[in-house]
Amino acid sequence: MKATPLSSKGKARPALRLISTKELPREDWLAVRKQGIGSSDAAAAVGLNPYKSQLELWLEKTGRDTTLPKADPQDEESPAYWGNVLEPIVAWHYSKRTKHKVRRINAVLQHPDPALPWMLANIDREVIGAEDVQILECKTAGINGARLWKEGVPEYVQLQVMHQLAVTGKQAADVAVLLGGQTLEIHRIERDEQMIARLIELERKFWQYVESDTPPPADGTASAEAALRCLYPEDNGQTVDFSSHAGLAAAYLELKAVRQSISEKETREAQLKQLLQQAMGEATRADFSHGFVSWKKAKDSSVLDVERLLKEKPYLQVRYAKRKEGSRRFLIN
Numbered sequence: 001m002k003a004t005p006l007s008s009k010g011k012a013r014p015a016l017r018l019i020s021t022k023e024l025p026r027e028d029w030l031a032v033r034k035q036g037i038g039s040s041d042a043a044a045a046v047g048l049n050p051y052k053s054q055l056e057l058w059l060e061k062t063g064r065d066t067t068l069p070k071a072d073p074q075d076e077e078s079p080a081y082w083g084n085v086l087e088p089i090v091a092w093h094y095s096k097r098t099k100h101k102v103r104r105i106n107a108v109l110q111h112p113d114p115a116l117p118w119m120l121a122n123i124d125r126e127v128i129g130a131e132d133v134q135i136l137e138c139k140t141a142g143i144n145g146a147r148l149w150k151e152g153v154p155e156y157v158q159l160q161v162m163h164q165l166a167v168t169g170k171q172a173a174d175v176a177v178l179l180g181g182q183t184l185e186i187h188r189i190e191r192d193e194q195m196i197a198r199l200i201e202l203e204r205k206f207w208q209y210v211e212s213d214t215p216p217p218a219d220g221t222a223s224a225e226a227a228l229r230c231l232y233p234e235d236n237g238q239t240v241d242f243s244s245h246a247g248l249a250a251a252y253l254e255l256k257a258v259r260q261s262i263s264e265k266e267t268r269e270a271q272l273k274q275l276l277q278q279a280m281g282e283a284t285r286a287d288f289s290h291g292f293v294s295w296k297k298a299k300d301s302s303v304l305d306v307e308r309l310l311k312e313k314p315y316l317q318v319r320y321a322k323r324k325e326g327s328r329r330f331l332i333n
Contacts, residue, residue, distance in 0.1 A: 015109040015168040018120065022106040026073065032108050034061055036118035037203050042163035043156035046202040050148075050156060053223035054206060054216040059230060061210045068230050083140045086178060090138040091125050093184055094176040101128040102136050111167045116200065118207045121167040127174070133188065135173035137161055146179045153177075153187045159199065161189045166196045235328055256332060 019032055033041075043049035044057040059065040071080050091102055102125035111119035125136040139157065141149055148154045153161075153175050161173045175187045209216045215231065218224035242248040276293055280286050285294045310317050 013112045013169045015121070016112055017107040018110040019108050020106055021108060021122070029108075033120070034063065036110070036120040037061075037163075037207060038108075039121040039123075039160045039163040039167070042199065042203065043159040045206040046159065046199065047219060048155055048159060051223065053219050053221050053227060054209075055218050055227040055231075056223045057206075058209055058216055059227050062213060064231060067233065068226060079140070079142060079145065082142075083138075086140045087124060087138045090140065090176050090178050090184070091136060093178075094125075094136055094138070094174065094186065097184070097186065098174070100130050100133070100136075102126065103128060109167050112169070116204075119163070119167050119200070119203065121164045123164055123168070133172045133174050134170040135161070135164055135168065137164070137173055137175045139175060139177040140181075141177055141179050143180055149177060149179060149185070153189065158189060162192065162195055162199055163203075165189075165191045166200065229327060233328070259332060 018035075021029055024032075037045050041057055044052040044054060047054050056065070056068065059068065071078055073081065073084070075081055094100070095102055105123050105126050109121045109123065110117060113119075123135055124138045127133050127136050137157070137160070157175060161175060165171070165173060171191045173189050175189060177185050177187070179185060206216065208214075218228055242252070276286065277295055280293075280295055284296055285292055
């Protein structure tokens with residue numbers, strides 16, 4: 001696959017068009033993304049994406065993610081679905097407010113430096129004819145996601161945009177975000193050469209994991225937990241001896257100590273809670289100078305009595321049986 005230069009009106013080092021996405025099937029587009037680190041991968045590649053770990057991203061890039069849950073692009077309850085639906089609307093309102101014209105770039109872009117062929121980018125819109133900004137990134141955030149924007153552009157989005165500026169050689173980008181479906185904010189991100197240099201350095205380290213087929217270390221997140229279960233779904237019955245491995249032995253001892261500490265804190269938490277509950281008796285709420293606690297009865301509800309149903313109609317368990325895949329359990333002795 002040969003990349004071609006992206007027009008940049010005489011500016012040095014324009015981005016390359018790796019492949020056109022205008023009529024590219026989604027499966028083929030996903031395959032192209034595996035060839036490098038895209039702008040939406042940047043934060044995960046450097047370990048700063050709150051939703052995706054380096055290990056999960058590594059699984060995707062090495063084709064080992066087949067058993068990981070995948071978002072359905074047609075799921076109308078998915079934030080990604082509404083992000084795609086609302087992207088043109090966000091872009092239109094950005095143009096209306098700023099008077100900047102924008103246009104799509106229907107291509108996967110590639111960094112022009114031959115030493116950085118793995119740096120790829122997809123850009124929502126190119127800003128036309130403006131001297132101070134060249135890229136538009138469109139975002140949507142629901143009620144829960146909007147909290148991440150209280151202090152401005154979240155770090156993982158800043159890294160995404162800085163990656164785009166690195167690939168394209170552009171100087172600035174606007175991030176237009178629709179918050180809660182009714183508030184449009186526009187944030188400017190200027191090119192930062194020091195940040196770009198650091199980003200490239202960290203991304204290169206991640207890409208070395210991909211090229212060497214070596215998994216990066218897990219980071220303690222739910223994403224890494226799911227990735228480990230995907231990577232090692234079965235055990236082989238063998239026993240490994242880590243007694244002479246100083247680092248792993250220390251981790252084992254610390255894990256035991258942390259588990260013990262958590263258990264003690266959970267016991268103390270239960271004692272304190274019960275102390276307050278006993279003091280409240282039938283009261284609904286107790287006030288303190290620094291806050292309050294409440295102890296309210298939830299409304300009654302109707303649920304299916306599965307135990308009785310199967311006792312009276314045991315054939316239903318056979319007729320509607322569903323195989324549940326077993327998972328590995330991690331125990332400490």
